[in-house]
Amino acid sequence: MLTIQIKKQLGTLAIETDIHLPEQGITALFGRSGSGKTSLINLIAGLLTPDGGSITIGNNRVFDSKQKINRPPEQRHIGYVFQDARLFPHLKVITNLNYGNKEKDPDQFKIITRLLGIEPLLQRYPASLSGGEKQRVAIGRALLSNPSMLLMDEPLASLDTPRKAELMPYLEQLTTEVNIPILYVSHSLDEILRLADQLILIDQGKIIANGPLAEVWSSPQMTPWQAEQDASVVLEAKLSHQHPDYAMTALALDNNLSLWTTRIDATEKTPVRLRIYAKDVSLVKQPSEQSSIRNILSMTVDSIEYSDSGDTCLVNLQAGRIQIKSSITRWAADELGLAKGQTIFAQIKGMSVTPKDRVPGL
Amino acid sequence: MLSEYEISALLLSLKVSGIAVLFSLPPGILLAWVLARYQFPGKSLLDSLIHLPLVLPPVVIGYLLLVSMGKQGIIGSALNQWFGWSFSFSWRGAALAAAIVAFPLLVKAIRLSLENIDIKYEQAARTLGANPLKVFFTISLPLTTPGILAGTVLAFARCIGEFGATITFVSNIPGETRTLPLAMFSFIETPGAEAEAARLCIIAIILALTSLLLADWLSKRVQQRFSH
Numbered sequence: 001m002l003t004i005q006i007k008k009q010l011g012t013l014a015i016e017t018d019i020h021l022p023e024q025g026i027t028a029l030f031g032r033s034g035s036g037k038t039s040l041i042n043l044i045a046g047l048l049t050p051d052g053g054s055i056t057i058g059n060n061r062v063f064d065s066k067q068k069i070n071r072p073p074e075q076r077h078i079g080y081v082f083q084d085a086r087l088f089p090h091l092k093v094i095t096n097l098n099y100g101n102k103e104k105d106p107d108q109f110k111i112i113t114r115l116l117g118i119e120p121l122l123q124r125y126p127a128s129l130s131g132g133e134k135q136r137v138a139i140g141r142a143l144l145s146n147p148s149m150l151l152m153d154e155p156l157a158s159l160d161t162p163r164k165a166e167l168m169p170y171l172e173q174l175t176t177e178v179n180i181p182i183l184y185v186s187h188s189l190d191e192i193l194r195l196a197d198q199l200i201l202i203d204q205g206k207i208i209a210n211g212p213l214a215e216v217w218s219s220p221q222m223t224p225w226q227a228e229q230d231a232s233v234v235l236e237a238k239l240s241h242q243h244p245d246y247a248m249t250a251l252a253l254d255n256n257l258s259l260w261t262t263r264i265d266a267t268e269k270t271p272v273r274l275r276i277y278a279k280d281v282s283l284v285k286q287p288s289e290q291s292s293i294r295n296i297l298s299m300t301v302d303s304i305e306y307s308d309s310g311d312t313c314l315v316n317l318q319a320g321r322i323q324i325k326s327s328i329t330r331w332a333a334d335e336l337g338l339a340k341g342q343t344i345f346a347q348i349k350g351m352s353v354t355p356k357d358r359v360p361g362l
Numbered sequence: 363m364l365s366e367y368e369i370s371a372l373l374l375s376l377k378v379s380g381i382a383v384l385f386s387l388p389p390g391i392l393l394a395w396v397l398a399r400y401q402f403p404g405k406s407l408l409d410s411l412i413h414l415p416l417v418l419p420p421v422v423i424g425y426l427l428l429v430s431m432g433k434q435g436i437i438g439s440a441l442n443q444w445f446g447w448s449f450s451f452s453w454r455g456a457a458l459a460a461a462i463v464a465f466p467l468l469v470k471a472i473r474l475s476l477e478n479i480d481i482k483y484e485q486a487a488r489t490l491g492a493n494p495l496k497v498f499f500t501i502s503l504p505l506t507t508p509g510i511l512a513g514t515v516l517a518f519a520r521c522i523g524e525f526g527a528t529i530t531f532v533s534n535i536p537g538e539t540r541t542l543p544l545a546m547f548s549f550i551e552t553p554g555a556e557a558e559a560a561r562l563c564i565i566a567i568i569l570a571l572t573s574l575l576l577a578d579w580l581s582k583r584v585q586q587r588f589s590h
């Protein structure tokens with residue numbers, strides 16, 4: 001368990017946190033710029049000193065104002081991937097990678113450099129690398145120092161779109177193969193959706209929501225970040241089976257609900273994450289006998305939120321623990337005579353799917 | 363090609379300047395580091411003291427050295443008594459005079475370079491498990507190399523040219539303290555030795571030009587490594 005209970009006044013920003021994180025998996029730290037995301041991870045890394053409180057990583061108490069413990073950064077065993085990579089310009093890639101590597105385990109070196117695809121770069125100097133390559137080397141360098149936790153400060157933020165696309169698969173691979181907790185700072189919801197298990201929302205230095213991603217995603221604290229047309233839900237599911245004739249895959253949700261999606265090449269029971277936009281969900285009172293839409297779920301109306309203009313509304317639907325949102329016009333809502341508790345059929349036109357298979361290793 | 367007299371003056375100049383710069387480097391880097399990175403009461407005073415030799419007449423420095431480091435001087439007599447070291451009228455005194463006169467140039471160049479290093483590299487090194495000492499020797503110092511090179515060359519050139527403090531402190535003894543400028547001065551003072559003075563003048567120009575070219579080549583090599 002990681003415990004971060006600290007206070008710090010930085011100019012007008014007062015950071016105050018009480019976070020408990022699991023010892024595995026990726027936690028995304030999300031908030032607008034200036035909300036204190038980077039300051040918070042600098043406090044954890046020891047690059048800033050809290051005014052009070054305590055930080056514990058596993059059994060290792062690295063800061064405690066009462067017991068006067070304040071370990072310097074080099075004794076905290078926390079890897080840090082900076083937004084700007086910060087490779088040492090006077091050292092070759094291989095020397096950069098080994099800077100914090102005390103074990104010098106050749107197998108581990110091979111695994112990490114292969115995982116990040118940086119084997120061909122070892123003899124080069126940082127100045128000759130692209131932005132994406134620099135970030136990969138920086139990640140490798142942090143991992144090779146054998147940290148008990150990894151902090152990543154918007155590693156994609158300084159890259160252009162093609163470079164982001166180039167680095168993303170490495171990050172996805174990394175998140176499934178590294179067995180240490182990762183705290184990932186980002187202000188991109190798409191990145192978070194592809195990588196994170198847990199989500200922490202931070203606003204003006206305070207933690208306003210904290211928990212499993214799907215849960216925080218549908219919490220009211222999240223609404224300000226999702227424009228109405230982008231309203232969506234996130235569902236965790238498992239791969240159930242492949243269609244014998246068509247290139248389709250069935251996914252099992254909780255309480256025996258299942259959804260069809262375009263074929264995913266993965267084994268049964270592979271965990272996947274679905275994002276369903278409210279605009280892709282339409283409602284019907286009776287399921288039509290024949291429809292091009294494959295996914296029709298029987299749900300109960302939980303609540304209806306009208307937009308500020310009053311022309312459209314967001315219908316929150318529920319089936320057991322599964323929640324889905326549907327965005328429809330006010331006219332349609334009136335004609336359907338929607339009311340709380342009513343049973344209705346949700347037709348899901350499309351969804352985006354991310355496999356989340358965790359392979360223990362490294 | 364060169365007379366024995368000229369070779370002796372040239373070699374002495376190189377020895378005096380080389381030793382002066384070599385011994386100035388560690389304290390120079392240390393003081394540059396302190397001035398670049400720390401705030402403390404009396405910092406301005408320390409900074410001014412270091413820069414004093416730059417603005418004082420060299421003859422004043424020579425006089426002060428004579429009073430303090432000479433055989434009868436307060437520090438000089440103690441050093442002579444305890445260690446048997448003597449600066450007066452020897453090439454070591456010439457090196458000391460040169461070092462003091464060139465010291466501000468050395469510190470200034472290194473300090474500027476240290477101030478230009480982004481502390482973000484040092485922070486990154488700390489998170490990789492390096493203690494401040496390791497960070498200094500593996501990150502800060504190598505990144506300061508261009509500044510150290512520039513400072514070294516500047517200080518070396520200043521040492522080669524040193525005249526006033528040297529002649530005041532250790533006099534003008536052939537083979538011991540008669541460096542290039544002092545040798546040239548002697549020829550100018552001697553009637554009919556204009557040609558010899560001119561030859562030394564050319565040697566001085568060649569020496570200065572060579573060291574500048576060498577410094578330029580070295581710093582280009584360093585820059586290349588940092589930015590391919």
